[in-house]
Amino acid sequence: xxxxxxxxxxxxxxxxxxxxxxxxxxxxxxxxxxxxxxxxxxxxxxxxxxxxxxxxxxxxxxxxxxxxxxxxxxxxxxxxxxxxxxxxxxxxxxxxxxxxxxxxxxxxxxxxxxxxxxxxxxxxxxxxxxxxxxxxxxxxxxxxxxxxxxxxxxxxxxxxxxxxxxxxx
Amino acid sequence: xxxxxxxxxxxxxxxxxxxxxxxxxxxxxxxxxxxxxxxxxxxxxxxxxxxxxxxxxxxxxxxxxxxxxxxxxxxxxxxxxxxxxxxxxxxxxxxxxxxxxxxxxxxxxxxxxxxxxxxxxxxxxxxxxxxxxxxxxxxxxxxxxxxxxxxxxxxxxxxxxxxxxxxxxxxxxxxxxxxxxxxxxxxxxxxxxxxxxxxxxxxxxxxxxxxxxxxxxxxxxxxxxxxxxxxxxxxxxxxxxxxxxxxxxxxxxxxxxxxxxxxxxxxxxxxxxxxxxxxxxxxxxxxxxxxx
Numbered sequence: 001x002x003x004x005x006x007x008x009x010x011x012x013x014x015x016x017x018x019x020x021x022x023x024x025x026x027x028x029x030x031x032x033x034x035x036x037x038x039x040x041x042x043x044x045x046x047x048x049x050x051x052x053x054x055x056x057x058x059x060x061x062x063x064x065x066x067x068x069x070x071x072x073x074x075x076x077x078x079x080x081x082x083x084x085x086x087x088x089x090x091x092x093x094x095x096x097x098x099x100x101x102x103x104x105x106x107x108x109x110x111x112x113x114x115x116x117x118x119x120x121x122x123x124x125x126x127x128x129x130x131x132x133x134x135x136x137x138x139x140x141x142x143x144x145x146x147x148x149x150x151x152x153x154x155x156x157x158x159x160x161x162x163x164x165x166x167x168x169x
Numbered sequence: 170x171x172x173x174x175x176x177x178x179x180x181x182x183x184x185x186x187x188x189x190x191x192x193x194x195x196x197x198x199x200x201x202x203x204x205x206x207x208x209x210x211x212x213x214x215x216x217x218x219x220x221x222x223x224x225x226x227x228x229x230x231x232x233x234x235x236x237x238x239x240x241x242x243x244x245x246x247x248x249x250x251x252x253x254x255x256x257x258x259x260x261x262x263x264x265x266x267x268x269x270x271x272x273x274x275x276x277x278x279x280x281x282x283x284x285x286x287x288x289x290x291x292x293x294x295x296x297x298x299x300x301x302x303x304x305x306x307x308x309x310x311x312x313x314x315x316x317x318x319x320x321x322x323x324x325x326x327x328x329x330x331x332x333x334x335x336x337x338x339x340x341x342x343x344x345x346x347x348x349x350x351x352x353x354x355x356x357x358x359x360x361x362x363x364x365x366x367x368x369x370x371x372x373x374x375x376x377x378x379x380x381x382x383x384x385x386x387x388x389x390x391x392x393x394x395x396x397x398x399x400x401x402x403x404x405x406x407x408x409x410x411x412x413x414x415x416x417x418x419x420x421x422x423x424x425x426x427x428x429x430x431x432x433x434x435x436x437x438x439x440x441x442x443x444x445x446x447x448x449x450x451x452x453x454x455x456x457x458x459x460x461x
Contacts, residue, residue: 027233030306031233032237033237033435042307076316077307077309078219078342078350080209081208082204085204090198093194129357133357137378138377142311144310
């Protein structure tokens with residue numbers, strides 16, 4: 001029985017990898033780097049992780065968990081409650097319906113897909129903040145944000161792939 | 170977990186769960202929108218939750234931010250080694266100039282003291298400082314806040330001013346037990362009463378999510394000149410008057426903007442100004458429903 005227990009514990013820990021990696025990505029994105037202008041253009045690491053896990057292992061990342069992660073992000077980062085949940089859930093919804101299309105495609109297609117998702121998420125964020133402050137805001141910061149995410153996409157994805165192969169295959 | 174398959178419960182619950190499953194994503198989207206509305210209405214409770222959660226995560230952020238800070242220090246050290254000689258010459262030059270200024274300042278202080286004693290002038294109480302490290306910079310596209318490692322137990326209170334070495338960077342908006350959040354002057358919701366140095370024109374400094382916040386309520390017929398320095402005016406009683414904020418310039422849109430003196434993009438340490446001003450008269454200038 002003891003072996004069974006340890007085995008189950010091990011499996012549970014492994015299954016928490018998607019969740020854990022998103023929490024880590026969230027905290028990493030918040031670490032202040034003393035680079036000029038960095039705080040304005042922090043890459044959307046959470047979105048990259050979500051993109052990877054929803055396409056490869058959606059069974060280990062339930063929508064409700066993603067929702068909770070969004071709430072956690074808003075609480076720590078000080079953005080209005082619900083904004084992050086909204087665009088993460090919309091991303092999840094879009095990806096889960098298009099998952100079959102992405103599976104087994106080349107990396108280039110994934111990259112292109114992420115670019116679309118990143119800019120879509122930016123538009124959602126921009127809309128929400130523009131509605132909240134009741135006037136048209138400058139959309140440049142959020143577009144820079146998305147562009148940086150697209151540019152950096154291969155690196156976190158490579159790391160996630162390594163983690164995925166090491167612990168979940 | 171095992172559920173009890175009681176006939177009547179299943180009869181009622183099964184269609185309900187079917188409905189929930191079917192509209193899972195729309196329901197979650199609605200929940201997110203509902204959360205935004207709750208955030209607007211029930212500000213106090215959300216604020217409490219934010220403070221608790223930030224408190225819980227600050228130690229982790231503190232540890233994670235150390236390596237980044239060390240790397241930055243090492244790079245800075247290397248950079249300084251390169252131009253050590255020039256830096257030394259520049260500092261000598263500056264030192265001689267500052268010595269002259271010191272004499273002037275001492276003379277003016279003495280003169281000021283004697284004139285004040287003639288007038289029975291009541292000076293503002295002196296401000297005290299709490300220094301804390303910046304550990305979290307969430308870096309959203311539309312939210313400009315930082316998390317620091319000082320909270321209620323260190324004496325931080327809501328509304329206090331936060332300075333970096335050179336000038337004002339923001340205002341404390343949320344205080345936990347050992348962490349607090351500073352709303353930077355560039356945030357959309359930041360409003361700070363300021364005064365222009367030479368024209369003595371009062372204005373409101375309003376963040377607009379760009380690097381150079383706008384000056385509001387400057388009458389068109391007043392003679393303000395670009396290059397004037399901008400200080401906090403102390404109106405509202407929360408900030409001590411005379412904290413340096415930045416330098417005024419006329420932006421591309423023809424509006425007066427302020428170039429902050431502090432470099433807001435790479436903050437390492439902040440000083441929180443404890444100012445025992447007019448108790449109870451403090452009026453915080455924020456928009457309703459904003460990040461409080």
